[in-house]
Amino acid sequence: MTAPTEHPRESPEASEAQGRGAEGVADVLALDPIVTVVVPCYRQAHFLTECLESIQAQTLPNWRAIVVDDASPDGGAIAKVVEEIGDPRIRLIRHEENRGLGGSRNTGIRAAETEYVYPLDSDDRITPDCLERLVGELEADPTLDCAYADVQLFGRLTYVLEFPGPPEGRPMVRTEHTIPGAGTMLRKSFWEKVGGYDEADVLRSGREDFEFWVRAFAAGCNAKRLLEPVYEYRILHASMSVNCRRQDDAIAAYIYEKHRALFDETGEANGFLCSWYEQASYANYIVGDRRRAFDLALRSFRKAPSRRRLKQTIKALFPFSLNRAIAEGSLHRAVPFLRYPLRGEERQRPFFVIGVGRSGNTLFRRILTSHSQLHVPPESFVLGACIRKYRAMGSKMNWPDLVSFVFAQFQFHPEFHLFEMDLEPLVTRLSQVAARDRNLAYLFDAFYREHAAQHGKTPLYWGDKTPMNSLDDRVAAGDRPKHIGQGVPQTLERIRKVFPDARFLHIYRDGCDCVLSHLRGGFFASLEDAANRWRHVESQTRRFAERYRSQSLDVRYEDLVSNPREVVEGVCSFLGVPFEEAMLESESNSKALGDVPAWSWHAQVAKPINAKNPGKARRVFTAEERERLQALIGDELAAFGYPPATADPE
Known part of the structure; x- marks a missing residue:
């Protein structure tokens, strides 16, 4: 194998250019470098300037960068970009023969003289705080082998790509998108321990990352994930990775x-x-x-x-064209029995607060919607009905009529006025969308984002807090199911079919306190009815959350009000957004929540978070009532870890 040729960019001309392009570089050069950014480049000279400028913009000053020209046909253009950048912290190494991405990374990392190394692809870029944040994580915890963050896509697609890491207890990765290749900062000593990237020809199509991480996690890799993206991955077109x-x-x-x-x-x-x-x-x-x-x-x-x-x-x-046409709905008019699909290629990731009402759901909504990147409107009530009716009418209506029909379900609900929004511009716009966007997920996503926009927000994620979603349709219609608690809520199943990447926040509360709240709010006339509702909904919702454990997070109401910071930080981590202090001091926002000031039973939502109410029911109910409660909901109380209804009140 021919040795790579190094082209250091330390000439007087480069130093002079650097002096013109950035102040204080001489002072930076006096600092001991701590991390080296390794940038393999092959036929990507036209993107390289943007990539290197994102490195220069770092808030961490003591970095170095190595550009590895992998015998690219446009090698002269690569060298010209590095020369024009004129930063003495950036040097160029050129391969005499092409060795692929893995070989280029190995060359760059091997040449690095710093404790940490950071692979960055030449057509991508990083946020200004990227190196500072990742170095900070590795410096703070010497047991970590690497640190990374979720990835922000830009270009043809613009959403956050999540990298959850291997499931707990599993010593290896099995699928892609477990941990990023480019965008993960490594200790160079760990890269050496693993043995670098495999340079086999079969891996040159872009899977050298995956094979490296198989070995890394088999060797006990300790990785730290940051939720807020610091790496920006360019998508030129939707099928760019097809050939590989x-x-x-x-x-x-x-x-x-x-x-x-x-x-x-x-x-x-x-x-x-x-x-x-x-x-x-x-x-x-x-x-x-x-x-x-x-x-x-x-x-x-x-x-x-x-x-x-x-x-x-x-x-x-x-043929692909036939299946694509069916999926997009473009054959709908020509073939009447075809229905418009529930979802398209775009994968939205909303979140849903689930569980029986009077469990702190609205307080939880107040906390969530106080976050700058989250938005939760008033209760929708009609999601389940919309999905069922859309599927029923999707083969009988043209698209504009179907759009009007879907939003009529919202508009004519008795409580829609609490949304305080004008639907007409939205319906007009959605009636004219391209064929690829004619699906129910797109309509719902546009609806919730339009509500946020009309209330002055542009959230990263939207959510829905409607306890009726957790209630079996037959119960919602007034029928008593024959086998209470044996299945899962069908509305939640339908929602997941529309949004397969959705997150579910299951908030639950001691059944005794929930029953008391239902009775005092006038929602039920008898203790038995209130207790049966709690048992039915919570047993089914619990099964749903267990079935989709990776997409669900349990939130115990008693923990939320007694230790709000820890619980809310965990919720933010689950949703993939940074914690914001305003979430804990959100009572002033209650008047802007639409339904909260409208109903007397939401009066507590306007007050600061407090732990006064947990356990109250056992002090209020008589011994005889608690005996009846225990007979009705005792098993489910135990399943959630609560004491028997007959337990002595604290």
């Missing part, structure tokens, strides 16, 4: 054979191979190679049969 995915089956076979003992030991082999076969199948399908797509989908189905894999296998038999 076409060979995912060969890559999976290579990685599996290399780490067979680890896969067999952890029982991850089938899931890993099936997942990558599916990715390769889809990539081949959308570029027109249906035969290979079908073979790969069938291999995945045979390894682990499922309805989803069978569906993908069947889809591969038909």
